[in-house]
Amino acid sequence: PRSFTLRPRHARRLPVDRRREKERQALCNAQLPYTMKASRSLLFVGLAISVAASAVLYATYADSPQLQAALAPLGAAAAMAGSISRGYVQFLRSKVVQAPCGLFPVQNEYTIMSNRVVLPGGVRPAALRISWGKIVAITFDIERAANEFKRLHFGDAVISPGMIDAHVHFNEPGRTEWEGYATGTMAAAKGGITTAIDMPLNSMPSTITVEALQEKQELAMNAAVCNVGHWAGLTPANANDAATLCALWDAGALGFKAFMCDSGVEGFDKVEKSDLQSAVPVLKALGAPLFVHAELVSAVNAPQSEPEKYWTYLASRPSSFEHSAIKALIMLLENDDAPAEPGFRIHIAHLACAECLKEIKEAQERGLPISVETGPHYLLFAARSIADGQTQYKCAPPIRAEENRRKLVEAVLDGSINLVASDHSPSPPELKELESGNFLKAWGGISGLQYLMPATWTAIREMRATVNPDPEYKLNEDLQLLSRVLSSEPAKLAKLDDKKGKIAVGYDADLTIWYPERDADTTAASIEHRHKLTPYEGMKLKGRVIGTVVLGSAVQHVEEMERSVGCGVLVKRGPWGEEGK
DSSP: OOEEEOOGGGGGGSOOOHHHHHHHHHHHHHHOGGGSOTTSOHHHHHHHHHHHHHHHHHHHHTTOHHHHHHHGGGTHHHHHHHHHHHHHHHHHHHHSOOOOOSSOSOOSEEEEEEEEEEETTEEEEEEEEEETTEEEEEESOHHHHTTSSSEEEOTTSEEEEOEEEEEEOOOTTTOTTTOOHHHHHHHHHHTTEEEEEEOSSSSSSOSOSHHHHHHHHHHHHHHOSSEEEEOEEOOTTTTTOHHHHHHHHHTTOOOEEEESSOOSSTTOOOOOHHHHHHHHHHHHHHTOOEEEEOOOOOOOOOOOSOTTSHHHHHHHSOTHHHHHHHHHHHHHHHHOOOOOOTTOOEEEOSOOOGGGHHHHHHHHHTTOOEEEEEOHHHHHOOGGGOOTTOGGGOOSSOOOOHHHHHHHHHHHHHTSSOEEOOOBOOOOGGGGTTTTTOTTTSOOOBOOGGGHHHHHHHHHHHHHHTTOOOTTTTHHHHHHHHHIIIIIHHHHHTTOTTTSSSOOTTSBOOEEEEEEEEEOOOOGGGOOSSSOOOTTTTOOOEEEEEEEEETTEEEEETTEEOOSSOSOOBOOOBTTBSSOO
8 A cells, every 4th residue: 555654854855945944843842842852952942942031021021111211222123123022922822833732632643544535636545644733644554554552543434634714704802792713713613624714804903904913813822723814904094005015914914805895894994996906016026815805886776665575685786796896806907917926816705696707717717816715605595595584694795596506506516616615704693683684784794604514515415416316426526626615725825735725744634524424413502603693503414523633633523622722823924934833
């Protein structure tokens, strides 16, 4: 049997940046003295501790009036030292190898195996050797691996690359009563999601400054059960300020998010054409992706007399809004000839209009950097099934007709849609106007983070069943398809595909363990979101998650959840080198 193994002495063979790898190794040695070789000089340990302690003390007391007064004569040098100290503290906190924190009895080194492992080359029996959060070996000799002392064999359960939700609203800080990192990442882990990327709005303040981004990063590091990354906001307040955009990028933002219509959130204003024209050349130079809520809202002659009927709301946001916005974005790309670094693209968020795919595909064929996602609610629900007053289904763009839904699922199957994301946008139940059932007044957002995977999987398999009802029909092909739209493509979008998004030697040990044939648990008691109102409650969905592994630590194992925090790390990019943990 073929076997691929990574050992420390072979690390030089990996296509990694040598300087970054040396920094990481040096940091691990400094922070984990019990892993150091006996021959290392204690002088270097003391020096590393002294530097780290000095940086922590400075970062902690940097705002002290006494310290500021003492450093005032040093001027720019003191400011630079402060910036370096704060960055170094963030570097230490985000990169140090963490102690085991999950449910498995063995953490730092063990083997996990299954008869169905989703690998880049196909689905097959395999054993994965995990060491300190990384996949260090893959072997197909299951019988030999089964004899290892530290092992976990999941039989016929599927081991997939950890799912990545690229579109989540955690609402922290400022609106933790809506969700928050603690409950949100717990729900993510319950649904098999190992990395969730937080949107810059619905929290207070919106993430349009470096200070706001750093506050979010700090809160996430202290509460996250799974890995968390962040998109920064692009609004009229910063779109024309290249320095601020670059600073957000350097502070660890994975990209930017803009609205072409009213966001409904104070402080996160929609961008105009001139804002995008100013910002896009900067984002191109950075290689930063731009998420866009693509609706250009105009006056429509829509009924207002029956606000409790879903059709009233649907008529207020026709598909022409999406058409107009996407055409404007394509024209923007065609007219901007600035060179782009790898990673830049305009990414259409939560596409609801299947007809718009034709324009996007034609733009891609012309070589324009544009991609698209949809949400599981657009793949699973149709307007005709939404009863009067069921405002838990309200979102923007709205869920459209059955024929549109089917075309979206077909686009996922044929690759026209790059990825699927939950657009988890929860709120307190009272904001959903449940008593009045008024769609026009209700908060527009669907709570569905926990059900991203089973909802997407159910939509895919139900579409396959219309062609061939055999439950084995294209099963392995669809397992790889799910891995593409929920793992590898989101990783590419966020520029994390050098460490996440697939099961391979050297990659992070982020894994989702599940049974595709079994029903997901959609009971109210199983919902980990802060609020239980979701259109997925009580639905029959396929795909039951039994294990979620985050950097080698199990935060869910046979549906027992790890209630302590700390298994997740901050997924970021910045001046300290390696993008990610």
